[in-house]
Amino acid sequence: xxxxxxxxxxxxxxxxxxxxxxxxxxxxxxxxxxxxxxxxxxxxxxxxxxxxxxxxxxxxxxxxxxxxxxxxxxxxxxxxxxxxxxxxxxxxxxxxxxxxxxxxxxxxxxxxxxxxxxxxxxxxxxxxxxxxxxxxxxxxxxxxxxxxxxxxxxxxxxxxxxxxxxxxxxxxxxxxxxxxxxxxxxxxxxxxxxxxxxxxxxxxxxxxxxxxxxxxxxxxxxxxxxxxxxxxxxxxxxxxxxxxxxxxxxxxxxxxxxxxxxxxxxxxxxxx
Numbered sequence: 001x002x003x004x005x006x007x008x009x010x011x012x013x014x015x016x017x018x019x020x021x022x023x024x025x026x027x028x029x030x031x032x033x034x035x036x037x038x039x040x041x042x043x044x045x046x047x048x049x050x051x052x053x054x055x056x057x058x059x060x061x062x063x064x065x066x067x068x069x070x071x072x073x074x075x076x077x078x079x080x081x082x083x084x085x086x087x088x089x090x091x092x093x094x095x096x097x098x099x100x101x102x103x104x105x106x107x108x109x110x111x112x113x114x115x116x117x118x119x120x121x122x123x124x125x126x127x128x129x130x131x132x133x134x135x136x137x138x139x140x141x142x143x144x145x146x147x148x149x150x151x152x153x154x155x156x157x158x159x160x161x162x163x164x165x166x167x168x169x170x171x172x173x174x175x176x177x178x179x180x181x182x183x184x185x186x187x188x189x190x191x192x193x194x195x196x197x198x199x200x201x202x203x204x205x206x207x208x209x210x211x212x213x214x215x216x217x218x219x220x221x222x223x224x225x226x227x228x229x230x231x232x233x234x235x236x237x238x239x240x241x242x243x244x245x246x247x248x249x250x251x252x253x254x255x256x257x258x259x260x261x262x263x264x265x266x267x268x269x270x271x272x
Contacts, residue, residue, distance in 0.1 A: 001035065001196060001220045003093060003165045004135030006066040008035035010241075011220030012209075012234050013167075013198060014227060016041055016070040016095065016139070023059055024265040028258070029227060030064045033235030035220075037068070038139075041097050044073030044082035056269070060090035068093040070139070072100065074110045074120070076127035083132045094132060096124065098140040098154075099169050112141050112173035121154055125161035139167040139200075139222075142185045145174035155189045155197075163195065167222050170201035177225075186216040198222050205233070206240030206247075213241075232258070 001011040014021060014029045014037035021029075026037035042057050060067045069091035073079045083094045098121065100111030114121055129136045138158050143149035151168060158166055168189060170181030181201030190197045199218035203209050204226040212221055227233055232250055239247040250258065 003036075003066070003137065003196065006093065006135070008066075008220075010035040010238050011198075012036075012237055013220055013222040014038060014234070015167075015200060015222045015224030016097070017224050017228075018100075020228060022056065022269070023061070023063060024262060024269050025231070026063060027265065028262055029231045029234060032232045032258075033238045034223075034227075036066065036093075037064075038095055038222075039067075039069045041070045041072040041100065042082065042086060044071055044075070044078045058086065058089040059269075063090070066092040068095055068137070070095040070097050072097040072110050074114065074124075076120075076123045079124055080127045080131035083128050083136070087132060087134055091134065093135050093137060094128065095137045095139055095167075096128060098138060099167070112144065115140060115144050115150060115154060115173065116148070118150065118153065118157065122157050122161065125158055125163060129162040135164040136162065137165040137167065138163045139169070141169050141171055141173055142182060143172045145172050148172075149185065151185060152189050152192060155193050159193050159195050165196040165198060165219075166193065167198040167200055170199065183212055183215045186218060190217045196220065200224065206237045209237045210241060 001008045012035050014034045016038040018040050021040050029037050040057055067090050069086045071079055071082045071094060097111055098114045140151060140154060142151045155166055168186050170183055170186055186199050196219040198220040199212050199216045200222035203212055203221050203223050209221055236247045
């Protein structure tokens, strides 16, 4: 799978998750088979860049390339500035968050709330793309609610704006994480655009990964919650997609080794 100049080793991507996809977890998932790991969302608010949380999120020491950083905000110029700041700290791909359903994000008109304002979406995408020299990607949902599924329209705008890959979580913002992900909407969008499309939502095992790829025709899949507690899911899916055979899950000894190494990395990163 290709995003701009970067050819990924496979089409399996770790989703950005606040409080989860920190540097140690991204490194772990890359080691265990993910072709790309997207950072926790970094706020576009410049006044918070000195906070401990943001400083840690800007740390990409020893992170495998390409380094993908997700930014969140609602103002085109501020988001463009945030993109530049993250590139200065090592980001090689900038991902724009239009998918987060959290109330604290949506109440400031960011995340999936942006999908309610197509004109603002257009300004944001064009401004960020035209400001930076690295690939810009977009993550969004199928719409704000079931009555307003405008993902096909925004996908077209994204492609016209120069977005180089698009991730779609198969739910509306109103759905949150309830119900089943709708893959037919993702398939519809895939049939209308020429840029890489990544399917996201409810991908929990190798068989489901293959099913989602078959249904949607997507170029890749993004895995979030299912990777928590079983980061080796990436290598299991990769093996299954390549061979049709299931890779045995790690035994207790292997899990212990992975867990203790990860714990050491967490202490190194955060301090005791």
